[in-house]
Amino acid sequence: MARRRMFSLDVVDTDKFLDMPSSTQALYFHLGMHADDDGFVSSPKRIAKTVNCSEDDLKLLIAKKYLIPFESGVVAISDWKINNWIRADRKQSTRYKYEKSLLDINNYVYTLTTEKQPSVNQVSTECHTEDSIGKDSIGKDSIGKDSIGKDSIGKDSIGKDSIDKEPGEVKKKKAPEETINSTINSYTDNPELRQALDDFIEMRKRMKKPPTIKALKLCLKKLDNLAIDDFIKIKIVNQSVVCCWLDFFELRNNKSYTKNKELPF
Numbered sequence: 001m002a003r004r005r006m007f008s009l010d011v012v013d014t015d016k017f018l019d020m021p022s023s024t025q026a027l028y029f030h031l032g033m034h035a036d037d038d039g040f041v042s043s044p045k046r047i048a049k050t051v052n053c054s055e056d057d058l059k060l061l062i063a064k065k066y067l068i069p070f071e072s073g074v075v076a077i078s079d080w081k082i083n084n085w086i087r088a089d090r091k092q093s094t095r096y097k098y099e100k101s102l103l104d105i106n107n108y109v110y111t112l113t114t115e116k117q118p119s120v121n122q123v124s125t126e127c128h129t130e131d132s133i134g135k136d137s138i139g140k141d142s143i144g145k146d147s148i149g150k151d152s153i154g155k156d157s158i159g160k161d162s163i164d165k166e167p168g169e170v171k172k173k174k175a176p177e178e179t180i181n182s183t184i185n186s187y188t189d190n191p192e193l194r195q196a197l198d199d200f201i202e203m204r205k206r207m208k209k210p211p212t213i214k215a216l217k218l219c220l221k222k223l224d225n226l227a228i229d230d231f232i233k234i235k236i237v238n239q240s241v242v243c244c245w246l247d248f249f250e251l252r253n254n255k256s257y258t259k260n261k262e263l264p265f
Contacts, residue, residue, distance in 0.1 A: 005033050011079045016064065024060050027053040031067070032077060038094035039080025039110065043073070068110055070099045081108040081202065088199040088241050093191065104179065108205065114177070183213055187220050190230045196237040203241050211246075223248045 007029065011017065017025065030051045035041045044067070048058050061067045068076040074096050077083070094100055103110045176182070184197045204210050211219065226248060227233045236248050 005035070006084050007032060008079070008082045011082055017066075020060060020064065021057070023053050024057040027051065027057045028061055028066055031061075031075070032080075032083065035077055035080065036094045036096075037086050037091045038096075038100060039077040039084070040094045040096045040099065041075050041077070042096075044075045045073075068103070068112060070096075070102070072096070072099065074099055076100075076103060076110050078110045079108075080110065081105060085202075085206070088196065088238055091195075091199070093195045097191070101181065101185070104181065105202070105205070113179070113181070178213055180211075180213060180216060183216055183220075188230070190234075193230050193234050193237070196234045196241070199241050200237050203244060204246060207244060207246075209246060219248055226250055 012025070012028075017028075027048055030047055030053075031041050031044060034047055041047065044058055045055065048055060058067070062069055062075070066078055068078055070076075076099065102113055104113050105111075180201055184194055184201075187197075188194060201211065201216075223233055223236060226236055232251070235251055239245075239251060240248055
């Protein structure tokens with residue numbers, strides 16, 4: 001992890017930031033100094049206590065959307081990509097892979113992904129147990145004329161849909177919307193190659209030429225044609241990041257290239 005951090009005036013020199021108490025502002029800077037290279041802080045409560053800030057300061061930063069909290073206790077600094085840019089060859093990827101997978105990047109700002117997990121209420125159609133289909137629910141009162149009449153045993157109540165479904169079956173959900181992150185995740189399981197591709201996307205965004213999902217797929221198809229080995233693919237992607245290229249190209253001096261040699265630039 002880098003020992004130096006930066007803070008952008010676009011973030012800290014605004015009325016929204018300066019209207020916060022000085023202790024809250026100070027906590028923001030301390031959290032920024034303790035964050036890993038992807039902007040994740042593992043122990044925000046401990047840091048707040050160490051620097052004599054209160055838990056209310058932490059809650060205010062979350063309420064103002066300067067921090068994104070997770071159930072694991074980890075927080076992400078929303079404006080991390082605005083404050084800091086770390087070269088791909090010096091960056092150490094965060095170990096909080098799951099939390100990072102829940103985030104999107106919009107205008108260099110972390111936001112929670114729109115692909116929400118199903119809530120408890122949405123999955124409440126569990127199989128009925130003896131408590132719900134026991135003697136109390138199937139007694140004289142429940143098996144009377146009113147409860148089992150034409151209306152209750154009609155085509156609508158005992159139709160094809162209700163017979164075919166297994167108990168507890170939930171309605172089919174629409175396929176999640178495809179995103180840049182999901183495209184990269186489906187392309188490779190190699191964490192180093194994923195990180196290199198994330199850096200490539202970030203570089204293109206900073207050049208104000210972010211790729212569409214279709215364009216990214218074409219780039220990945222070309223990457224497959226250039227190399228079949230993940231090691232070489234990582235080098236090709238990093239080459240484009242360093243040279244600020246919008247596409248992937250064959251490695252420079254590739255004829256003399258081996259795994260024991262670094263890129264010739």
